[in-house]
Amino acid sequence: MAVVVKTSKMWCPVCGGNVRWSCPSRTGYAYCEYSAKATRAVPVDKIGTMKFCKWQGRVMREKNGEVMLVFAIEDVEAKKG
Ligand SMILES: [Zn+2]
Numbered sequence: 001m002a003v004v005v006k007t008s009k010m011w012c013p014v015c016g017g018n019v020r021w022s023c024p025s026r027t028g029y030a031y032c033e034y035s036a037k038a039t040r041a042v043p044v045d046k047i048g049t050m051k052f053c054k055w056q057g058r059v060m061r062e063k064n065g066e067v068m069l070v071f072a073i074e075d076v077e078a079k080k081g
Contacts, residue, residue: 002072010069014053023059023067030057030069 010019012032021030032053057071 004070004072006068006070008066008068010067012053013071013073014055017053019057019069021057021059021067021069023061026061028059028061030059030071031055 005013007013010021010030011017012019012034015032015034018033019030020033022028032055035053035056055071055073057069060068060070062068
């Protein structure tokens with residue numbers, strides 16, 4: 001079951017890494033810097049040991065200008081506790 005989270009903190013909820021996001025208008029997208037989309041920078045010999053974050057999220061710009069990160073975690077065990 002997916003867990004949907006909305007937060008103003010741009011940190012990955014799974015690994016604590018940076019969240020890469022883009023919000024050119026009122027909405028945009030976001031994903032973890034360690035997601036499969038961002039693996040260009042990962043050395044080949046590290047791929048076997050790295051943990052990838054599968055979630056993909058969206059960002060929404062609130063009326064007050066604050067950017068909120070909205071994401072759903074599926075097929076990933078979120079940190080417990
Ligand atoms: Zn992550």
